[in-house]
Amino acid sequence: xxxxxxxxxxxxxxxxxxxxxxxxxxxxxxxxxxxxxxxxxxxxxxxxxxxxxxxxxxxxxxxxxxxxxxxxxxxxxxxxxxxxxxxxxxxxxxxxxxxxxxxxxxxx
Numbered sequence: 001x002x003x004x005x006x007x008x009x010x011x012x013x014x015x016x017x018x019x020x021x022x023x024x025x026x027x028x029x030x031x032x033x034x035x036x037x038x039x040x041x042x043x044x045x046x047x048x049x050x051x052x053x054x055x056x057x058x059x060x061x062x063x064x065x066x067x068x069x070x071x072x073x074x075x076x077x078x079x080x081x082x083x084x085x086x087x088x089x090x091x092x093x094x095x096x097x098x099x100x101x102x103x104x105x106x107x108x
Contacts (some may be wrong), residue, residue: 003049005037012028013085016021022092027073031045034090035055038064039055039057039102039104040054040055041054041055041062041102043096043100044083044093045066045097045100047095047097048087048088048089048093048094048095049085049086049088049089049095049101050064050066050076050085050086050088050095050099051064051076051083051084051085051086051100052064052076052084052100052101052102053082053083053084054102054104056080056081058106059081060104060105060106061078061079061085061104062078062079062084062102062103062104062105063075063076063077063078063079063102063104064076064084064085064086064100064101064102065071065086065100065101065102065103066086066088066095066096066099067095067096067099067100068088068091068092068093068094068095068096068098069084069088069093069095069096070088070091070092070093071104072091072093073099074088074091075088084102086100
């Protein structure tokens with residue numbers, strides 16, 4: 001999409017994630033890029049679900065990204081506000097603690 005840049009939140013093994021997702025258009029954010037536009041997000045999880053809700057602050061859209069106990073990474077829906085969730089139970093798996101992050105796009 002012209003004029004948009006996609007970033008994965010700091011802390012993800014971005015290169016491995018890109019490889020596992022088969023090139024779905026995610027790119028790793030450098031520390032300088034991440035510092036350009038801070039993103040304030042709230043996170044929630046239970047045994048089967050990971051969710052994220054962010055303060056827009058220049059972000060066009062964001063989505064939840066999480067690893068499930070079956071070893072795969074999954075993406076929640078893109079949202080402009082509210083919550084995006086990954087439901088590991090859909091894949092007969094549980095959420096792997098401390099793997100959930102957000103992926104977001106900025107206008108640019």
